[in-house]
Amino acid sequence: MPVPVPIPNQIAPFHESLTAMDLFSELNDRLLFAVPKKGRLHEVCLEFLAGADIQFHRKPRHDIALVKNLPMALVFLPAADIAKYVGRGGVDLGITGRDIIAESGYDATSSTVTEGDGKTGDIREVLPLHFGRCRLMVQTPIRSGIADPRDLIGKRVVTSFEGLAQTYFRRLEAEQAGVPLAEYTAPLRTTIEFVSGSVEAACALGLADGIVDLVESGETMRAAGLQAIATIVESEAVLIANQRSRFPDLVAKIHARIEGVIASRKYVYINYNVERGLLDQAKVITPGRLAPTVNALIDSDGVAVSAMVLTADVAEVMDQLKAIGATDVMVFNISNCRV
Numbered sequence: 466m467p468v469p470v471p472i473p474n475q476i477a478p479f480h481e482s483l484t485a486m487d488l489f490s491e492l493n494d495r496l497l498f499a500v501p502k503k504g505r506l507h508e509v510c511l512e513f514l515a516g517a518d519i520q521f522h523r524k525p526r527h528d529i530a531l532v533k534n535l536p537m538a539l540v541f542l543p544a545a546d547i548a549k550y551v552g553r554g555g556v557d558l559g560i561t562g563r564d565i566i567a568e569s570g571y572d573a574t575s576s577t578v579t580e581g582d583g584k585t586g587d588i589r590e591v592l593p594l595h596f597g598r599c600r601l602m603v604q605t606p607i608r609s610g611i612a613d614p615r616d617l618i619g620k621r622v623v624t625s626f627e628g629l630a631q632t633y634f635r636r637l638e639a640e641q642a643g644v645p646l647a648e649y650t651a652p653l654r655t656t657i658e659f660v661s662g663s664v665e666a667a668c669a670l671g672l673a674d675g676i677v678d679l680v681e682s683g684e685t686m687r688a689a690g691l692q693a694i695a696t697i698v699e700s701e702a703v704l705i706a707n708q709r710s711r712f713p714d715l716v717a718k719i720h721a722r723i724e725g726v727i728a729s730r731k732y733v734y735i736n737y738n739v740e741r742g743l744l745d746q747a748k749v750i751t752p753g754r755l756a757p758t759v760n761a762l763i764d765s766d767g768v769a770v771s772a773m774v775l776t777a778d779v780a781e782v783m784d785q786l787k788a789i790g791a792t793d794v795m796v797f798n799i800s801n802c803r804v
């Protein structure tokens with residue numbers, strides 16, 4: 466069981482002039498939170514940190530930043546390495562893609578904690594973050610006519626996700642041989658080759674018969690004359706924690722704050738005036754999360770109504786309110802909330 470470490474109310478004064486040695490000793494008593502240092506997930510992660518009031522100053526070329534208002538430090542790492550760092554316990558919390566967690570060999574949905582450097586449950590998925598959505602897919606050139614991943618068995622596949630591609634084709638090969646996967650020991654017949662980026666170029670450049678790579682809009686795939694023929698992982702960015710973190714209270718605090726940021730991005734706050742006789746219709750259009758707030762308007766038969774509305778639905782909701790005769794319809798962003 467991890468020993469709970471109380472969260473101090475007062476953080477030691479923050480010194481921007483810490484030497485590298487001081488910095489390492491400062492880290493001993495702090496939760497470490499890994500954030501992608503660049504790439505697709507970086508910018509939104511910074512928005513989440515700001516929304517959760519995690520204040521830090523990152524000096525140029527420094528990958529570690531002490532947090533000013535909480536006993537934690539941010540470590541800026543390549544997204545592809547974050548699951549490994551959180552899984553091995555040096556880092557308590559991290560944000561990365563589910564694809565990366567799976568490629569690193571972890572099952573973040575399992576609650577089993579293994580001993581030592583085990584890979585089953587060292588990482589716990591704390592919270593899906595609803596961004597960085599994409600799919601890891603098997604793709605082939607449209608002109609090749611290969612539309613079934615089994616037709617790639619024995620051929621060349623290029624990918625940045627070597628582990629997942631090997632596991633996927635091993636399963637296909639075991640199925641084809643009619644042997645249960647657990648008993649299948651034959652060497653892999655499909656050649657899986659690693660490249661670090663621009664994977665879609667591999668077929669056109671004669672390196673591969675098919676690829677395994679991420680697809681979001683599909684534009685990169687189509688531009689390369691490829692088609693998707695199977696999905697290996699459905700991915701999105703997630704908050705992960707090491708199950709043995711020494712700072713369970715602080716993990717819970719950051720979890721709650723980031724949950725608040727997600728809710729604040731998911732909802733907007735709407736406010737409008739409507740005649741009292743139309744209130745029942747208005748309540749159907751803006752039921753709120755629990756119920757709308759209704760206030761009387763002084764010297765008027767009208768009421769002011771406010772409610773949380775799904776950001777994705779707000780334009781439609783405004784149209785409907787206008788159609789029943791609501792006036793002064795205003796929409797406000799929610800900077801943070803706890804729901």
Ligand SMILES: Nc1ncnc2c1ncn2[C@@H]1O[C@H](COP(=O)(O)OP(=O)(O)OP(=O)(O)O)[C@@H](O)[C@H]1O
Pocket residue numbers: 503504505506543544545561562563564565597598599662679680681682700701702
């Ligand atoms: N097109 C995409 N749409 C949505 N999420 C994506 C997309 N591409 C990648 N991701 C997510 O972001 C993670 C990091 O990918 P990205 O390629 O940005 O990282 P990187 O290799 O660190 O950056 P870079 O490509 O700039 O070197 C992926 O593992 C995946 O979870």
Ligand SMILES: O=P(O)(O)OC[C@H]1O[C@H](OP(=O)(O)OP(=O)(O)O)[C@H](O)[C@@H]1O
Pocket residue numbers: 505661662663664665678679680681682683684685686
């Ligand atoms: O379906 P789409 O919306 O086109 O997105 C998919 C592309 O995005 C990622 O690459 P990225 O742009 O990060 O560059 P990379 O090839 O260097 O990894 C991914 O590897 C695909 O190539």
